[in-house]
Amino acid sequence: MKLAAAGLRVLASTMLLLSQAQADIKVGVVVSASGPGSSLGQPQMRTIAALPAEIAGEKVVCIALDDESDPTKGTQNARRLVIQDGVDVLIGSSLTPVTMPMIDVAMESKTPIVSLAAATSIVQPIDDRRRWAFKVVPNDDLMAAAILRHVAASGVKTLGYIGVSDGYGEGYYAEVSRLAPGLGLTVTTHEVYARSDTSAIGQALKVIATNPDAVFIASAGTPAVLPQEALRTRGYAGRIYQTHGVATEDFIKLGGANVEGAVFAGEAFTIADDLASEDPFRRARDEFVAAYEKVNGSRPNIFAAHLWDAMTLVRQAAPDAMTIAKPGTPEFRIALRDALERVRDVYLNNGVSTMSPQNHNGYDARSAFLIKVEGGKFRLAR
Missing domain, CATH: 3.40.50.2300 (Response regulator)
Incomplete structure (x- = not known):
């Protein structure tokens, strides 16, 4: 009987591991691909095809929607993604006014959101609402x-x-x-x-x-x-x-x-060619550019890099969260939020990120470079 019970426990553990291995990680992306914010959102939409297809062996499913640079549309999209599509994480929006009401959806559904917009108010001050919000653009x-x-x-x-x-x-x-x-x-x-x-x-x-x-x-x-x-x-x-x-x-x-x-x-992305080839900022840029060019046949800009960096943070945090729960569950979404707060010294196109419960942007002075338009190009100001 003891052997049988042990066998059942092993079988149950194996079945759990298999179910976890077969669970897709769903990512809901909302960007401003049309309207006044289209110069930001269009390159982000083109980045979707360059994103990794799996994380730690788990398939990644991206569902991307256009918010038309409209806060109401952005909120509707976010609600659809968390209710109808059951995403594990939200990424977006491109614009601060669209992002802010999306944070309410994130809080209500207990789904982490990684914003592509810039305003400090997206992540500060940390409260019950903003504890679900993270941001890849420096404050x-x-x-x-x-x-x-x-x-x-x-x-x-x-x-x-x-x-x-x-x-x-x-x-x-x-x-x-x-x-x-x-x-x-x-x-x-x-x-x-x-x-x-x-x-x-x-x-x-x-x-x-x-x-x-x-x-x-x-x-x-x-x-x-x-x-x-x-x-x-x-x-x-x-x-x-x-x-x-x-x-x-x-x-x-x-x-x-x-x-x-x-x-x-x-950000370093803009002047990466002026950095040494072994610089970690340049390596991060080169990885992204290679992936983007492979699917688009053209070079990306910094707004496209925002989306790549957001997914990089998810890639860093998801394996940790998967040790606690499987994707597609409320427990995984909570674990993913907690894991994002534990991200340490990750070099992104936007900076080097170290998150904490008090800091959901994660950058310090190492992430700010002085840049000048010189000879029709962006150059590191020396």
Whole structure:
């Protein structure tokens, strides 16, 4: 009887292991592939085909939906993914305003969400809601501090501000206005424009009227060209600083000579060619680029890298979670959230990530690089 009982336990354990081995890891992806955020979401959607097909021997099933840059649509997509498709983790959205209500869905369903958007408010302060949210784009405070230290060291005393009128722009303005006084900087303006606007001339003229030593622009993708173009064509000759949201080839192509000389604090991905071949940041970039080019036949940009990095975090955490429960169960989703908090020193395209219960972004000063548009290319500013 003892032998029979032992045999049954072995059989039960074997059946459990087999059921775990046959359980797919379902990943629900929501990106802004259309609408004002399409310059971010389209490259992310193209990254889907490059993502790994398995994690620790388990098949990965990605279900990708377009939120059309609309918070309501993003929330609907998130609810569909957790209720109808039973995903183990949500990734998205591309935009902060779309991400924020998705966090409510994550909390209600106890499903971890890894955002591709930028605002610090997605992961701070940690509370019952945000404990389910993680983020691969460096927080505003990290990048703002790096670029403002550089601005102050360059002798600038007065700084004009133009930003997009959403969570990204306002998040950066909050950091700039908070950090500037301690660095001896005076912010002379707070001008905003919508991502969908076709001109920022009015905002540029108001900034120029304050005669600042330099101007800080907080925008992302091709919309970031508008204020810098307006400033240059209206005769502003001072220094112009941007954010890591401009790190796309389209920004340079559309801006041309008007964006030459722009400086920003950004991720290693953008200047990886200026790093040594053995640098861990460059190795992370090279792995992603090779996978992306294989399925798309073209080079990716930093927004595509956000999605790759989000999946890299899932790849790091999932094996740990699978020792506790099998994919497709509430227990696995909780275990995956807990495992994401234990990620340590993972080199991503966006930075080196070490998560904790108090920090769901995980980056430090090693992740911020000074970058300059020089000769029509993004170069490491030395």
